[in-house]
Amino acid sequence: MERNLLLKYSQKYGTPIYIYDGNKIIARYNELYKYITWPKLKILYAMKANYNIGILKLLRTHKAYLDTVSPAEVFLALKLGFNKEDLLFTSNNITDDEMHEVKKTGVLFNIGALSSLEKFGAAYPGSKVCIRFNPDVYAGEHKHVQTAGSVTKFGVLLSEANQVYEISQKYKLKIVGLHEHTGSGIGETAKVYESMTNLLEIANPKLFPDLEFVDFGGGFKVSYDRQTKKINYSNFGKKISSIFSKFCKVYGKELYMYFEPGKYVVAESGYLVIEVNTLKNNRGRLIAGTNSGFNHLIRPLLYGSFHHIENLSNPTGKFYDYDICGNLCETGDCFAEQRSIREIRESDKLVIKNAGAYCYSMGSIYNLRAMPSELLVMNGTEKLITKKPTNEELAQSIFSSSKHQ
Numbered sequence: 511m512e513r514n515l516l517l518k519y520s521q522k523y524g525t526p527i528y529i530y531d532g533n534k535i536i537a538r539y540n541e542l543y544k545y546i547t548w549p550k551l552k553i554l555y556a557m558k559a560n561y562n563i564g565i566l567k568l569l570r571t572h573k574a575y576l577d578t579v580s581p582a583e584v585f586l587a588l589k590l591g592f593n594k595e596d597l598l599f600t601s602n603n604i605t606d607d608e609m610h611e612v613k614k615t616g617v618l619f620n621i622g623a624l625s626s627l628e629k630f631g632a633a634y635p636g637s638k639v640c641i642r643f644n645p646d647v648y649a650g651e652h653k654h655v656q657t658a659g660s661v662t663k664f665g666v667l668l669s670e671a672n673q674v675y676e677i678s679q680k681y682k683l684k685i686v687g688l689h690e691h692t693g694s695g696i697g698e699t700a701k702v703y704e705s706m707t708n709l710l711e712i713a714n715p716k717l718f719p720d721l722e723f724v725d726f727g728g729g730f731k732v733s734y735d736r737q738t739k740k741i742n743y744s745n746f747g748k749k750i751s752s753i754f755s756k757f758c759k760v761y762g763k764e765l766y767m768y769f770e771p772g773k774y775v776v777a778e779s780g781y782l783v784i785e786v787n788t789l790k791n792n793r794g795r796l797i798a799g800t801n802s803g804f805n806h807l808i809r810p811l812l813y814g815s816f817h818h819i820e821n822l823s824n825p826t827g828k829f830y831d832y833d834i835c836g837n838l839c840e841t842g843d844c845f846a847e848q849r850s851i852r853e854i855r856e857s858d859k860l861v862i863k864n865a866g867a868y869c870y871s872m873g874s875i876y877n878l879r880a881m882p883s884e885l886l887v888m889n890g891t892e893k894l895i896t897k898k899p900t901n902e903e904l905a906q907s908i909f910s911s912s913k914h915q
């Protein structure tokens with residue numbers, strides 16, 4: 511989004527504010543259908559990346575499918591008008607009560623542990639189900655987002671496929687889907703091909719005669735900095751379609767191929783605009799203090815992630831190195847350290863880019879600092895989706911929700 515627009519919206523609605531470009535979200539979602547040439551394809555947006563209801567409604571009107579990971583995500587999606595058939599519920603360490611409340615909705619479960627499958631089968635014999643396997647490939651841009659291999663809580667081991675079969679026989683479960691998710695921000699396409707191949711090796715009609723789809727998770731990489739090589743998703747799409755086509759011939763049926771991208775769909779559409787209120791020179795180290803913090807955007811602190819930051823208010827100023835810090839009472843509360851940015855003055859507005867995925871959705875009110883407003887812009891028309899509460903309103907809401915006033 512252009513600098514002038516970011517400035518205009520942040521002046522009108524105040525800072526800190528998340529601004530999302532709806533056209534970009536839809537373009538990213540649709541382009542995956544162009545890249546991946548397999549005709550029976552479903553792209554399930556992983557709503558954990560950003561559950562903003564304006565974005566979800568927009569995706570719904572463009573016929574998107576969703577991957578959900580908690581009962582509340584399922585309920586929110588249904589409230590917004592998604593059909594139960596358009597959702598997959600990838601459960602992970604859920605309680606029995608949660609299993610029952612989601613099962614009532616009729617959404618398909620994706621189960622990633624033998625003991626959970628056993629419980630599910632005993633409670634709901636004869637049901638359809640999808641099984642999440644651990645594809646045994648390490649990939650992803652940080653160890654916290656690698657979700658396969660020996661150090662992960664996710665998925666059934668490939669070597670346990672026979673046990674899955676036995677449980678399914680015992681409870682007459684119909685296994686309609688197999689699933690794997692290797693990690694987030696996968697830079698090496700070879701790793702994706704390897705994961706796919708590992709999963710497809712066990713997907714034989716003897717063990718899994720009722721398959722309707724195979725789901726290869728998310729992990730499509732977004733280049734957060736200019737150095738990271740962009741993946742040629744057109745070549746990638748052709749290659750995976752060819753792997754899948756060969757598999758389907760052996761399996762004896764043309765199955766659906768699913769993917770569940772979160773980051774790829776929304777990351778680049780998001781901008782967090784913040785304002786500098788304090789400048790400091792700590793023995794030569796320039797520090798710009800802002801009205802935001804890691805409670806609004808935790809990726810740099812949690813994953814060491816790089817996000818481009820620009821001074822919207824001084825586009826022609828000289829470059830200096832700054833620590834860009836927040837307003838939380840924590841030393842780690844920095845978006846960037848010694849980053850070269852055009853001269854910053856107090857009251858300047860800065861934009862943090864690529865802030866659409868795993869930013870607002872991972873936010874909190876730590877230090878009792880309210881979450882920012884969220885604005886969705888589509889075809890030049892803006893809509894305020896979430897309004898930042900005032901400090902007084904935030905305090906009141908904590909006070910009112912307590913039973914001990």
Ligand SMILES: Cc1ncc(COP(=O)(O)O)c(C=O)c1O
Pocket residue numbers: 556559577600657691693694695727728729730770771772773774
């Ligand atoms: C099961 C599952 N599917 C999809 C995703 C989305 O991944 P990404 O945002 O990297 O595409 C995740 C994220 O970790 C996930 O755990």
